[in-house]
Amino acid sequence: MGIENGPVCPLPLPHMERIVMGHGSGGKMSHDLVARLFLPYFDNPVLRQGDDAGAINLGNDQRLAISTDSHVVKPLFFPGGDIGRLAVCGTVNDVAMLGAQPACLSAGFILEEGLEMGVLERVLASMQAAAQEAGVQIVTGDTKVVERGKADGLYINTTGVGVIPTGRQIGGAQARPGDAVILSGPIGDHGMAVLAARGELGFELDVQSDVAPLNHLIAAMLESGAQIHVLRDPTRGGLATTLNEIAMQSGVSILLQEGSIPVRPQVAAVCEALGFDPLYVANEGKLVALLPAQEAGRALEAMRRTRYGEGAALIGQALADSPGRVLMKTRLGSTRVVDRLAGELLPRIC
């Protein structure tokens, strides 16, 4: 019968030879790709910080935050947003996560031959509306056209800059043991809204993408007087991956309380059905903040008074032991590891 005939196993596949979709997941494969290929070539102290934006010293006690992001999404329009709003908010948020007020953006467009002019115009109008909401201007741009079939309608790259005020030190490496971990609202909305908009699920899903500029929310948090150590937006790879990055950068562990992490019931239900964990699903209008525990209440109050922080919640704390690790106290009272996303997020079989 062969059942007692010991183990068998295939060889590992590290995907070192070609780019696969997992390299774009925002999870460990993306991280490893940057660490293995990009960093050795471009290495410098700013890049080595590993934050969503680079912080450059301007020589007058002020620092400039600069960040760039390319946006590819299918479909171009989805409930709650579109590629244009995404392209503005994504970069505004990356700049704002260092505590900078985003000042202006550049926008580069790769347009596919055959794209309807009306579609492009809708995207541009949406970008302008998002930029206005965030209080930034798009001050330079570029367009290129590629042959039909070489792009999914259009891709947009945006770069943003903003000034970090003197004395402000917010970054992924600034978390301290004892810090409170705050989340600005329910997770998983964007990823599930886009997935449902592709029409492949065979059922409707009543959820809107959360894509939004978060700079006003951050301004409200800073105005509350809270001394914020870390700000980050949990986009691709989800909350779990973002918290793992912070834990590694800061050399702390993070202990989450499962019951305190907000997830909309409809998002939880569809994730359950498809085998996704909301902890790994992308968000485009949420942030996590780490700050001294005694200042958490003040920050939460300020957040809840803003449009994009209504659902803000205290979800855990940073600890000194097991540095680099994220753990979760389950509803049952057990403790488990919360790992980063590995590669591509895949639905399970049954």
Next chain:
Amino acid sequence: MKYLEEYREAQLVRGVIDEIRRTVTRPWVMMEICGGQTHSIIRHGLDQLLPAEIELAHGPGCPVCVTPLELIDKALAIAAQPGVIFTSYGDMLRVPGSERDLFSVRATGGDVRVVYSPLDALKIAQQNPDKQVVFFAIGFETTAPANVMSVRQARALGLKNFSILVSHVRVPPAMHAILSAPHNRVQGFLLAGHVCAVMGYWEYPPLATKYGVPMAVAGFEPLDLAQGILQTARMLEAGRVEVENAYARLVSFEGNRPAQQIIGQVFEECDRKWRGIGLIPNSGWRLRPEYEAFNAENRFDVAQIQSEESPLCIAGLVLQGLKKPHECAAFGQPCTPETPLGATMVSSEGACAAYYRYKRSD
């Protein structure tokens, strides 16, 4: 959320666990058959709450894990052919064949698509009459009804460009193999709730009697699993050998008879190789001769592909419940979900992946 939160209610679960603690007087080894149950147990930390007397051995019920290397290599060969759209459940894309996986095939130009149901693959076939559309029909009894429906509908629609690559497996023969192995440690079983929702549990009493092993049909939420463990523990302590149903809200003794009939019309039993375990007689399903035209193995001339697996990890012992994932020297380093050495690390239902994601203590 209705029917979800209720079964994760901490106080209710703790109540059942207290009852388990009051029930057990000595050590017992139980096996949860299904990989979905393994993940639920580890993800919710249920194992940490159980009394030390109860050891849960993790069973071979992960369809991705046990799909033999040979079938994966056949899938890769088919998917790489021009003019083919290869469709699969998402999990299978990560499983390595002898040299590459479906991700690599996609990266080198293969048209590989993730679908949520074989009926989606059928739709793709209708929309692409000039392409050959293949669905990778893997799974236990749970996925069989949908998989056979795709073939029946393809025949009804007269589709000439749709076929399935079948690697179906069945639970009872695997349990027979585990229980008859000389090193078997399993004294009680938690039966897979979703499998039993389709098949009922009429196949199990003869197995229980033959090997003197009590069983309880169990669901997937912490409360369901705790209830299954409690009922199995009670039978073990009382020396009763029966098959009880701890998942009655979904499972009946007869199961879904129409589904069983359709499966019987399209599939017939066959011997099947299980990755990590080997050949188990009568443990699989294949297409009946009258549906042979939909067999991708024939359509693409891959029947001659034979693959040998190399002995590098202990996936086989894990799948039989003889070892725990972290007892493997390769666990966590170098074997991780991105660089899996074994299928149990690859699948979201695999025991090693569950331990890696939720239980690492390095």
